[in-house]
Amino acid sequence: MFPKPIHRSAAHWQVFYQGMLPLVMILWLLPLIAVAIFSIKPAVDFTNGNYWSWPSSFEAVENYGKVFFASDMPQYLLNSIYITIPTVIGAVALSCMTGFALGVYKFKGNLLIFFFFVAGNFVPFQILMVPVRDLTLDMGLYNTKTGLVLFHIAFQTGFCTLFMRNFIRALPFELIEAARVEGVAEWRIFWFVVLPLVRPAIAALSVLVFTFIWNDYFWAIVLTQGVENTPVTSGITSFNGQYRAAYHLMSAGSIVAALPPVMMFFAMQKHFIAGLTLGSVK
Amino acid sequence: MLFNVKKTVAAATASTLLATGAFAGSHALSGDLVIFSDMSNPAPRAVMEGMIDRFGAMHPNLNIDLTVIDRENMKTQILNFTSANAPDLTNWYAANRMIPFVDAGLFEDVSDLWAEDEFVNNLASTKGALTLDGKQWGIPYSYYQWGVYYREDIFNELGLTEPTTWAEEKANCGKIVASGRACYTIGTKYLWTAGGWFDYINLRTNGYDFHVQLANGEIAWTDPRVRQTFANWRELIDMGAFVKNHQTYSWQESLPFIVNGDAAAILIGNFAVAPLREAGLNDGKLDFYQFVSINPDVALAEDAPTDTFHIPSLAKNKENAKEFMRFVVSAENQTLINAGDALGQLPINAQSAVDDDKFLNQGFAMLSTNSPGGVAQFFDRDFPAEMAGMGMEGLQEFMVFPDNLDEILERLESARADIY
Numbered sequence: 001m002f003p004k005p006i007h008r009s010a011a012h013w014q015v016f017y018q019g020m021l022p023l024v025m026i027l028w029l030l031p032l033i034a035v036a037i038f039s040i041k042p043a044v045d046f047t048n049g050n051y052w053s054w055p056s057s058f059e060a061v062e063n064y065g066k067v068f069f070a071s072d073m074p075q076y077l078l079n080s081i082y083i084t085i086p087t088v089i090g091a092v093a094l095s096c097m098t099g100f101a102l103g104v105y106k107f108k109g110n111l112l113i114f115f116f117f118v119a120g121n122f123v124p125f126q127i128l129m130v131p132v133r134d135l136t137l138d139m140g141l142y143n144t145k146t147g148l149v150l151f152h153i154a155f156q157t158g159f160c161t162l163f164m165r166n167f168i169r170a171l172p173f174e175l176i177e178a179a180r181v182e183g184v185a186e187w188r189i190f191w192f193v194v195l196p197l198v199r200p201a202i203a204a205l206s207v208l209v210f211t212f213i214w215n216d217y218f219w220a221i222v223l224t225q226g227v228e229n230t231p232v233t234s235g236i237t238s239f240n241g242q243y244r245a246a247y248h249l250m251s252a253g254s255i256v257a258a259l260p261p262v263m264m265f266f267a268m269q270k271h272f273i274a275g276l277t278l279g280s281v282k
Numbered sequence: 283m284l285f286n287v288k289k290t291v292a293a294a295t296a297s298t299l300l301a302t303g304a305f306a307g308s309h310a311l312s313g314d315l316v317i318f319s320d321m322s323n324p325a326p327r328a329v330m331e332g333m334i335d336r337f338g339a340m341h342p343n344l345n346i347d348l349t350v351i352d353r354e355n356m357k358t359q360i361l362n363f364t365s366a367n368a369p370d371l372t373n374w375y376a377a378n379r380m381i382p383f384v385d386a387g388l389f390e391d392v393s394d395l396w397a398e399d400e401f402v403n404n405l406a407s408t409k410g411a412l413t414l415d416g417k418q419w420g421i422p423y424s425y426y427q428w429g430v431y432y433r434e435d436i437f438n439e440l441g442l443t444e445p446t447t448w449a450e451e452k453a454n455c456g457k458i459v460a461s462g463r464a465c466y467t468i469g470t471k472y473l474w475t476a477g478g479w480f481d482y483i484n485l486r487t488n489g490y491d492f493h494v495q496l497a498n499g500e501i502a503w504t505d506p507r508v509r510q511t512f513a514n515w516r517e518l519i520d521m522g523a524f525v526k527n528h529q530t531y532s533w534q535e536s537l538p539f540i541v542n543g544d545a546a547a548i549l550i551g552n553f554a555v556a557p558l559r560e561a562g563l564n565d566g567k568l569d570f571y572q573f574v575s576i577n578p579d580v581a582l583a584e585d586a587p588t589d590t591f592h593i594p595s596l597a598k599n600k601e602n603a604k605e606f607m608r609f610v611v612s613a614e615n616q617t618l619i620n621a622g623d624a625l626g627q628l629p630i631n632a633q634s635a636v637d638d639d640k641f642l643n644q645g646f647a648m649l650s651t652n653s654p655g656g657v658a659q660f661f662d663r664d665f666p667a668e669m670a671g672m673g674m675e676g677l678q679e680f681m682v683f684p685d686n687l688d689e690i691l692e693r694l695e696s697a698r699a700d701i702y
Contacts, residue, residue: 047561049538226355242323242353243553245534 038251039063046247063252072227073253076235080260082145083152083231084213088206090153091160095205096198098157099164100190104176114165120158129222136223148223148231152213160205167201168194203271211261232257312343315602316369319348320356325626329619337609344602364388368596370603376411376588377659378497378666380419383592389419390593395604404632405611407649410656411588420592421607424620426627427645428478428585428660431554432547433540434569436463444571448486448514451574455523458546465523467545469531470681473674477661478549480677481585482573484511489580490656497664499702503694509687514576516684529682537561549573551587552627555641565640572648583655584648586628587663672697 006017026033034052040060041050050056067073102114132151133142141147171194179189195202220234227235236257239250265272321330327350334346349369351359360372365388374380383389395401396409396418408422437443437454440461445451455465470476485493488507495501496508518524525531525539534557539545541561548554558568575582591610593603609615616629622637628646629636636646649657662670676690 043557044560044562046534047537047557048541225358226352243551244557245532247534 035251035254038248039255040252041248043246043248059248063248064256066249067252067256071249071253072235072238073232073256075227076230076232076238077256077260079145079229079235080214080231080233080257083148084210086149087152087156087213088209090149091156091209092202092205094153094157095160095164096195096202097190098161099168099198100194102161102165103168103171104173104194114161117158117161117165120155121162125155125218129218132219133222143224143226143229145224145229148219148229151219151223152216156209156212160209163205164198164201167198171197200271200274203268204274207264207268207272210264214261310343311341311602311605313602314345314347314599315371315606316347316597316599317349317371317606318356318360318363318369318373319350320353320373322350322352325624329624332624333610333615333619336615337606340609341605361388364594364596366596368594368598370597370599371591371593371606374420374590374592375659375663376408376420376422376590377663379659379663380412380414380592381666384414384419388595390595390597390600391417392420392593392604392607393417395421395607398608400608400611400631404613405630407632407653407657408586408588408630411659412590420590421611422588422590422630423610423616424625424627425586425588425630425649425657426552427641427649428482428549428551429573429645429648430547430549430571431540431558431641432569432571433543433563433567435567436543436546437569444569445574447574447578448576452517452521455518455521459522463543464525464539464545465518465521465547467525467536467539467548468528468681469533469536470528470678471530471532471535473678474660474662475533475536475550476677476681477670477674478551478585479515479681480511480673481658481661481664482549483515483576484508485583485585485655485658486573486576486580487511487514488577490583490658493583493658494656494664497666497669499666499669499698503691503698508691512680512687512691515680516687519681519684524681529678551585552641552645556626570641570644572652581655582653584653584657585660586649586653586657587660588630588657666701669694669697669701 006014009017037055038051040058040063041055042057042059042062045051045056048056098117102110102117136142136144136147136151139147141150175193175197176189179193184192214231215233216231217233220231224230224234227238232253236250236253239246239253317330317334319330321327330348330350334348338344338346356373360374361382363369364372364383365386368388374383380389396405396412401409405422408425409418412418412420412422432444436458440457442454442457445454458465468475468479481493484496487510492501492507496503501508525536525545528536533550533554536548537554537557540548541558541563555568572582572584591607593600593607597603611631613629613631613633616631616634617636619625620627620629620634620636622639622642626637626639626642628642628649632650636642658664661674664670665673673694676694680687680690
């Protein structure tokens with residue numbers, strides 16, 4: 001099932017592997033490398049058709065300076081933070097509770113409710129576009145951060161519940177029973193017994209949800225507009241002027257926008273991988 | 283997305299002396315003037331704020347309240363605010379883009395302004411664009427020309443001169459193609475550039491009035507005169523006049539062809555000059571000519587998209603708004619706000635001075651003296667939005683597969699039946 005470790009294959013295979021690996025990696029990263037190079041080019045290189053060759057001058061300071069000091073990017077970044085952090089807290093908090101309820105209590109319809117949460121994951125979100133937009137309009141939440149946060153929490157809770165429920169289900173049930181025998185109230189069991197045990201799951205889930213929400217573009221353009229509420233993913237498009245698109249600034253902006261989730265990944269790498277594999281390996 | 287800039291007049295300092303001269307006779311206003319503007323890019327925004335400073339200085343007792351709305355958001359918000367909490371003035375666009383608001387009774391008729399001497403004598407070039415049902419519904423503040431921007435150095439190398447007739451245009455193009463270049467670069471990925479070509483060939487083949495009737499749905503797409511437009515266009519396509527694979531480029535991505543000398547010209551608006559200059563095409567290499575005449579019997583008419591101010595019917599201070607309109611179109615203000623360091627476009631008032639810029643000068647001369655047929659607004663502003671969308675798709679398809687013309691026209695014709 002697992003691929004054979006490379007150091008156990010024949011010598012010429014190892015050489016081939018070591019030669020191909022960097023090549024494939026560069027090929028795979030090519031679009032990202034292009035964006036990075038675009039971000040230090042001057043605007044004139046795009047009018048000259050000088051897309052792929054050496055930049056005619058290096059404008060890194062100029063371009064990134066403009067992104068930070070002469071555009072609305074700082075506001076967009078701030079919006080992204082205001083949208084992402086409450087969503088992470090909300091979705092994780094809710095799913096801890098739903099996960100506890102579905103994982104610990106045996107009641108009629110438990111499985112049915114659980115399936116509803118899971119099924120929610122399989123709804124293609126595009127079909128929700130029009131109803132959700134109308135709903136937020138009617139509730140007065142259109143073009144507010146609150147509207148976006150509430151929707152994200154609602155939509156992410158499905159996946160998060162699946163995740164937490166399975167994790168809590170896998171805890172040794174004896175711990176909970178022991179607490180019950182001691183006469184501990186149910187909410188105290190949740191707070192003092194279960195929550196400390198699921199801390200790794202919470203960490204993993206937070207990292208995952210953070211990247212999901214930070215990188216969301218679809219709902220950002222559907223539910224918000226304008227500088228005040230738009231997160232950075234759709235804010236980057238404001239570098240499209242009335243007539244001209246500033247490709248160099250858009251590239252610089254994209255790099256800046258991509259940094260937080262990347263840093264998050266490196267800082268929390270362990271949790272991230274745990275999050276992706278949790279439950280898949282027993 | 284709303285920015286409030288309150289300009290109370292007490293604050294508008296000593297510049298009072300500056301502007302009064304030109305407006306001798308207009309009495310000082312008082313009360314309020316609420317303006318919603320979509321001039322949100324940095325340069326236009328400075329222009330708008332500058333106008334308010336100068337107007338405020340002339341009317342020290344007037345409270346001017348400016349709200350700047352992002353240019354894209356304006357398109358969705360204008361219906362909301364003109365039908366409820368209306369400002370006294372709002373920006374919008376000329377021609378058919380006004381129809382929904384005029385039909386719904388949301389814009390105020392300002393025909394009385396257009397009967398004043400200043401308007402009659404100096405603003406005639408854009409009157410048609412602001413007229414619907416025989417009345418005028420707003421005033422223009424800026425426009426820019428369209429035309430053929432070409433590589434003068436390539437023309438010199440091949441011994442070509444600026445053409446004025448269709449035969450000369452095609453003869454030039456033949457020589458350019460023979461030299462291994464394309465005559466015109468174009469990027470039709472976002473469709474509208476093809477609309478420019480259709481506008482011009484149709485305006486030159488059938489004239490302004492026919493073009494407007496077509497835009498208003500009064501003429502069938504399958505009409506033989508429309509087919510004649512496409513037949514003329516096809517002559518260029520069959521010559522290989524356009525760069526290949528143009529459907530994959532945006533207009534900006536089509537610029538390298540002209541910059542690198544793989545194409546000799548581009549039909550585009552004046553906004554293309556700035557990037558072309560930055561890319562090294564100085565005034566010795568780049569030049570401009572008016573789109574050639576095709577049918578000698580029709581008067582020359584141009585595309586010149588016009589930006590405007592309107593008074594919502596629900597406005598509370600209409601007299602103040604009208605005074606501001608008079609101020610906006612005055613020759614002095616027009617000169618100032620359209621200068622190269624401001625909007626960098628063309629003033630509407632025929633008495634205005636144009637910045638000393640090769641292309642602005644040529645455009646101003648063309649539009650104020652050599653466009654007797656009228657001024658169109660551009661395909662996607664003249665045709666209703668839905669028709670424009672389908673129409674431009676059809677135009678792009680025609681440029682790539684000219685043999686599909688019958689099918690395309692049938693499709694547009696059935697769309698016309700649904701849309702109007």
